[in-house]
Each structure stands twice: as C-alpha cells, then as structure tokens.
Amino acid sequence: EDQVTQSPEALRLQEGESSSLNCSYTVSGLRGLFWYRQDPGKGPEFLFTLYSAGEEKEKERLKATLTKKESFLHITAPKPEDSATYLCAVQEVYNFNKFYFGSGTKLNVKP
Amino acid sequence: NAGVTQTPKFQVLKTGQSMTLQCAQDMNHNSMYWYRQDPGMGLRLIYYSASEGTTDKGEVPNGYNVSRLNKREFSLRLESAAPSQTSVYFCASESRDAYGYTFGSGTRLTVV
Numbered sequence: 001e002d003q004v005t006q007s008p009e010a011l012r013l014q015e016g017e018s019s020s021l022n023c024s025y026t027v028s029g030l031r032g033l034f035w036y037r038q039d040p041g042k043g044p045e046f047l048f049t050l051y052s053a054g055e056e057k058e059k060e061r062l063k064a065t066l067t068k069k070e071s072f073l074h075i076t077a078p079k080p081e082d083s084a085t086y087l088c089a090v091q092e093v094y095n096f097n098k099f100y101f102g103s104g105t106k107l108n109v110k111p
Numbered sequence: 112n113a114g115v116t117q118t119p120k121f122q123v124l125k126t127g128q129s130m131t132l133q134c135a136q137d138m139n140h141n142s143m144y145w146y147r148q149d150p151g152m153g154l155r156l157i158y159y160s161a162s163e164g165t166t167d168k169g170e171v172p173n174g175y176n177v178s179r180l181n182k183r184e185f186s187l188r189l190e191s192a193a194p195s196q197t198s199v200y201f202c203a204s205e206s207r208d209a210y211g212y213t214f215g216s217g218t219r220l221t222v223v
Contacts, residue, residue: 004153034211043115043201044154087199097142098169099212101154102217105115 003027006088006102013109016077021105023088024070031072031093035064038085038104047086078109113137117202117215118125124192124222130194131185134202141203143213144169145177147198160185192222210220 007022025033032051036044048057050066057064061082063074071087085104093096115136123175124130136143147158147192156169161181176188185204189196199219 035204036212036214041217043203043216044212046213047212063178089154097144097159097167099156101146103153 004088004090004100004102005109006086008104008105010106011108013078015079015109015111018074018076018078018089020075021073021086021107022070022110023073023102025088025090025100027090027092027100028067029093030090031096032091033066034089034091034099035071035073036087036089038087053060075107078107080109080111083109084106115202115213117200117218118169120216121220124184124189124220126193126222128145128192129188129190130192131189132186132200132202132220133216134186134200135184135216136204136213137183138204138206139182140204140213141182142155142205143179144203144205145175145187146201146203148186148201148217149172157187158206192220194222197222198218201202 009052014110032049033050035047040043048064053068055066061076064073087104088102089099117186118133141162144159146154148154155171158177163170163182166177178186199217201217205212
C-alpha cells in the first residue's frame with residue numbers, strides 16, 4: 001500500500017538554528033513529490049515539486065531534496081515566520097489524480 | 112484575488128441533517144478535489160473531478176456525494192451527517208501545466 005511518512009511530528013527550533021524535515025514514501029511509481037506549507041486555520045500553500053532523484057529546489061530559507069525513497073526539507077537559519085506545518089505529498093505516475101499526503105511536521109521557531 | 116473559494120467557513124450540524132459545501136475556482140483549472148483533514152491523519156481524498164462532467168471516488172467517499180456543476184464549481188454534499196464526518200474540508204484545484212494544488216481556506220464542520 002502506498003504510504004507517506006513524515007518525521008518528526010513536531011520540531012522546536014531557536015531562531016537561526018538550521019534543521020531538516022523528512023518525508024519517506026513508498027509508491028508503485030512516483031510522478032512527483034510535493035511540499036506544502038500550512039498555517040493555522042488556512043489551506044496548504046504550494047512550495048515545491050520534485051520529480052526525480054537528485055533534484056533540488058530552493059526558496060528563501062527552504063531547500064527541498066529528493067532521493068528514491070525520501071525527501072528532505074532543509075531549513076537554513078529559520079525565522080519565527082517560518083513556523084507552520086509542512087506537508088509532503090506524492091503523486092502516482094499511474095494515476096495523476098491520486099495524491100497521498102503525510103500527516104505533516106509542525107515547526108515552531110522561537111525568537 | 113484569483114484562487115479557490117469555499118463556503119461556508121464554519122458549520123455545525125445535527126446528526127442526520129444534510130448540507131452542501133460549495134467550492135469555486137477562477138483559474139480555469141480542469142481538475143478539482145475534495146479532501147478532509149483530521150488530526151494525525153493527514154489529508155485524505157474524498158472525491159475528485161478530472162474534468163467538467165466527470166467525477167471519481169477517492170480514498171474515503173462513503174457518506175458523501177459530489178457535483179461538478181461546470182468548470183468553475185465543484186460541490187460536496189453530506190446527505191445524512193454523522194459525528195464521524197466532523198472534520199476540516201478542503202477544496203483544491205490543479206492545472207496540469209503548473210502541477211501542485213491550489214487549496215481553498217477550508218470549511219470547519221462539526222456534527223453533534
């Protein structure tokens with residue numbers, strides 16, 4: 001069965017303390033891996049799409065990487081405004097309409 | 112602003128009542144989706160519509176029906192609400208060119 005697991009469930013960082021979030025997946029055929037940011041009371045906001053192992057994408061303090069089994073979201077020198085829940089999702093190559101979401105990592109950055 | 116609009120934002124229902132959640136997008140996207148989000152379980156797909164005139168079941172369709180009214184609008188109906196349907200519901204749309212979803216701001220539904 002296709003599955004997406006995110007770790008840790010929650011992460012507390014001091015402002016400026018870099019760290020990484022993990023998304024491991026098992027899917028019969030990967031078309032794309034997606035990262036979203038979700039603020040409390042709001043819908044998820046699209047961040048990145050990764051399609052093949054070795055690919056990297058960057059946006060401000062965030063960098064996403066992809067291997068054949070997992071993806072990492074690296075946060076460099078985070079600021080309090082980076083506090084949010086980060087969701088990972090995978091899309092099947094055999095059915096573009098099927099996305100499987102992880103349960104997310106809740107990041108709290110203290111000033 | 113362009114995007115996905117959901118109504119209502121909050122709703123409380125009694126067990127057995129029915130209601131329809133509305134969703135509209137103005138980005139000319141072909142595909143639209145309904146998800147529910149529960150603590151610790153992530154987003155789960157209820158129904159989706161790959162194009163106007165088509166709908167398909169997702170992971171958790173029981174107790175729900177959908178209508179793709181036109182290219183812009185995709186509604187979700189609960190015919191007889193149950194406490195297990197207490198959740199936050201998100202509508203999303205997707206353009207094949209852009210990949211990735213655009214989500215609405217959600218409907219928080221409580222069934223008592």
